Amino acid sequence: MNKPEMKEEKKRNKDILDVVDYKLDPSLVNKYNGMTFFIKTYGCQMNEHDTEILSGLLSQMGLIEVRDYENSDIVILNTCSIRENANNKAYGMLGRLKHIKEENPNLIIGICGCMAQEENVVNEIIRRHKYVNFIIGTHNMHDLCNILDKSITSKNLEIEVLSKADKQVENMPVIRSNNFSAYVNIIYGCDKFCTYCIVPYTRGEQYSRKKEDILKEVDELVKDGYKEIILLGQNVNAYGKDLYKDYNLGNLLEDVAKKNIQRIRFLTSHPWDFTDNMIDIISKYKNIMPNIHLPVQSGSNKILKLMGRRYNIEEYKKLFDKLKNARENMTISTDIIVGFPQESEEDFKNTLDLVDYCKYDNAFTFIYSERSGTPACKLNDSVPMNIREERLQRLNEKVNKYFKENNDKLVGSTQKVLVYGKSTKENMYYGYSENYKLINFTSKNIINDGDIINVKITHSKTWSLDGEECE
Ligand code: SF4
The missing domain is CATH 3.40.50.2300 (Response regulator)
Structure with missing residues (x-):
């Protein structure tokens, strides 16, 4: 045992x-x-x-x-x-x-x-x-x-259950959930130790896969006809730090982008590890999709410090602007925690102000949840649950307002959609645009999962768009 x-x-x-x-x-x-x-x-x-x-x-x-x-x-x-x-x-x-x-x-x-x-x-x-x-x-x-x-x-x-990894195992058999979009691990674990997070303990030390192994897996997926590759890690932007002196996520993205693959995505990014070179690569290669998940967690510098996030809000906004300008149609999503210990009403209002600034296209919002053994558990002045809940509601109202406004702007546009399958809505299919908008659409043609087709947007909702296939 x-x-x-x-x-x-x-x-x-x-x-x-x-x-x-x-x-x-x-x-x-x-x-x-x-x-x-x-x-x-x-x-x-x-x-x-x-x-x-x-x-x-x-x-x-x-x-x-x-x-x-x-x-x-x-x-x-x-x-x-x-x-x-x-x-x-x-x-x-x-x-x-x-x-x-x-x-x-x-x-x-x-x-x-x-x-x-x-x-x-x-x-x-x-x-x-x-x-x-x-x-x-x-x-x-x-x-x-x-x-x-x-x-x-x-x-x-x-x-x-081992407390630490003792080797890296390659070439494990895998049964993928579909034959057009594939996950590829590039880095395991995390060394950031954000004070609220259990991942550095449960997933352990950060270690990257060798670039040769990743590129070999990508080659096989290309050969098998995959249209989309999603590079995965707890913090993909730290890729290579433990293995190479001069090869990072930017280099890896460039090597993958040169393959014959139509869509490349990557997640999750820690803002602290995002470099200008990575942004240059994202703007240069059109098969790297214009959608970045950039967790901010809080809009207050005091709370970011307590969370151990290693950036302040001014730096985050600068990075956000650079990414937004890197590509036309770039969308950015985020994660936000409310009710972290010692979060005052003023700190929370700073988070609302940040949302007004960034006008995110999507946001995963959470009430702070204590994880046993993490440093944040030892902080005093926890926020009462009723206040955490009330803040979450106010935050959700604001983020939802921007989701809808951003979606409204797309009505009348034509989006390239990777088809994921039949929608739960009658006679409709669903898929994702390049900038990761969920789109339900009708078509007069025979549509297969994994097709990439043009869809004219006819209607917007808070979390999705409706449309019809067009030429
Ligand atoms: S929040 Fe993300 S970056 Fe921070 S410790 Fe957890 S996994 Fe690592």
Whole structure:
């Protein structure tokens, strides 16, 4: 049994990890032919991509993915711990699985993802959720097949969670969720240690994938006909810092942009690591999409300092303006936390002023959520929950006003849309414009997922646009 320790997770040793190729123990190939699995994914795109890899690993054992967890032999929760709410959702699901297991004692339940790296979560599962069969951490996800096999054989709770990564594993099998837009990991972990954030502990030390491995994966995706590549990391703008002296995200973006790929996106960006050279590359290559996610978190310098964000609001605005001017039609989205400890009404008003300045095209707004063990938990003067809620409401009213105003400006324009599929609205399809507007549209033609087509915008809403296919 290996349990995570937060003290160990916090340590950084700056070693370059060995890179090894994934290999499945031959005795496990197709060992569980015909058994079924279901993975419930919580959280960000990194987790969504991890689920694609977990599916790839399990399918090598002969397992078949199903959409209905109630009739699955194995259920895995790929968890997120960014906010308490995310943890609560996973615990709620565990409660439902407990009832199913009472009816079907052979059900195998596994937990992976960020919650698996939380020392207190693992202890809680040992104490109160003994029906769970295995817990596997983010650093040894490649070991899933061995641990699943061990838990099926031993019938005990198997816990294999490393506090730190000991190697980087390449060439893991992956079952992608579609055949036109693909995630590609470029950097793992985070060394920023924003004071409210659990990620530097759960995802560990920042380490980049070698550029050769990334470009090889991109080449394969191009060969397979993918139209869009989304480069992923907790902080992609730190790419290369741990590996190279003179190769960073800008260089990588340029190398990817030179490939025959129609759309390139990347997330998430920390403003502190955004360089002018990266902005130059974004303005130079038209297949890098004009949409940047640039989390600000607060409009108050006092709160940014307490959050350990390493920039002030004047620097953020300067960067925002540069990016906005880098490309025609550039859209910028953000993340904002309200109710951080010691946030006064004046600090909050600074956040509202910043929103008036930036007029974001999208914003993910959150109430501050204490994460056990992080430095922000030790700050005094927490903001009462009713004030946090009231601020969130005021903030949402403001950001929504700008979403709608920005969308109104697009009515009558023609947008190039990458088709994602049939919309939930009758007789409509949906997809995303180059600057990442969600567009529902009609067409008289046969439309396939992954097509890139022109859509004339006819109507705007707060979070989406309506249109019709045009020449
Ligand atoms: S940069 Fe992002 S992932 Fe890293 S500590 Fe800050 S908020 Fe967390």
